[in-house]
Amino acid sequence: MQVRALCDGEPSLIANLANISAVLFDRLADINWAGFYLMQNNVQGNEQELVLGPFQGKAACVRIPVGRGVCGTAVSDKTSQLIEDVHSFDGHIACDAASNSEVVVPIIINDVVVAVLDIDSPSVGRFDQDDLNGVETMVSFIETIWPKK
Numbered sequence: 001m002q003v004r005a006l007c008d009g010e011p012s013l014i015a016n017l018a019n020i021s022a023v024l025f026d027r028l029a030d031i032n033w034a035g036f037y038l039m040q041n042n043v044q045g046n047e048q049e050l051v052l053g054p055f056q057g058k059a060a061c062v063r064i065p066v067g068r069g070v071c072g073t074a075v076s077d078k079t080s081q082l083i084e085d086v087h088s089f090d091g092h093i094a095c096d097a098a099s100n101s102e103v104v105v106p107i108i109i110n111d112v113v114v115a116v117l118d119i120d121s122p123s124v125g126r127f128d129q130d131d132l133n134g135v136e137t138m139v140s141f142i143e144t145i146w147p148k149k
Contacts, residue, residue: 003138007145016145018054020138024119025056032098033057033120037064037071039113050075050116057120061095069093074104075113081105082132084125096120103127105139109146117142 006019017036024034035055042049042063050064050071067076068091074081081104086092099120107115117139121127 003141011147013145013147014054017142020142021054021056024138028119030123030126031057031119031121033060033096033118035060036107036115036117038115039075053115058096058098061093064093070102070104071116071118074106074116078106078108078113080132080136082127082129084127086120098122100124101126103132103135105132105135107139107142107146109143109148114146 003020003023006023007016010016021035025031028034033055034057036053037050038053039048040051041047047066049066052060052062064072066072070081070083070086070089070092072093073091081102083089083102086094086099086102099122101121101124102118104116104118106113107117117135119127119135
């Protein structure tokens with residue numbers, strides 16, 4: 001696996017996530033965004049929210065509240081999201097109007113969501129269960145290289 005080789009021995013989380021998003025963007029057909037949102041304190045410092053991390057694609061939303069949109073729902077429910085048509089998803093956040101389908105998988109360390117891996121496509125119905133399984137496998141690998149606190 002190219003991702004495993006790129007991350008082997010590299011302690012920098014940001015470098016690893018940047019390379020993973022680049023590989024996904026390069027290798028997956030019919031996608032327009034691939035990257036990460038990381039859990040961080042909001043600007044008031046009183047609660048957690050998703051903050052844009054390493055990605056490939058057009059400029060994106062910088063902050064996403066937990067429970068809002070596909071990514072925020074993945075965090076609040078601690079479940080993967082496979083969305084055939086984002087415009088039918090209640091509360092969808094349109095960071096890029098060209099995106100029509102999405103797959104989001106939470107990255108969970110010690111039962112806490114620390115980030116999500118988000119992949120968007122301009123095609124409705126682009127992602128299927130096999131794609132979700134593949135992204136979940138990638139996230140399982142990412143969880144093994146995530147820094148332990």
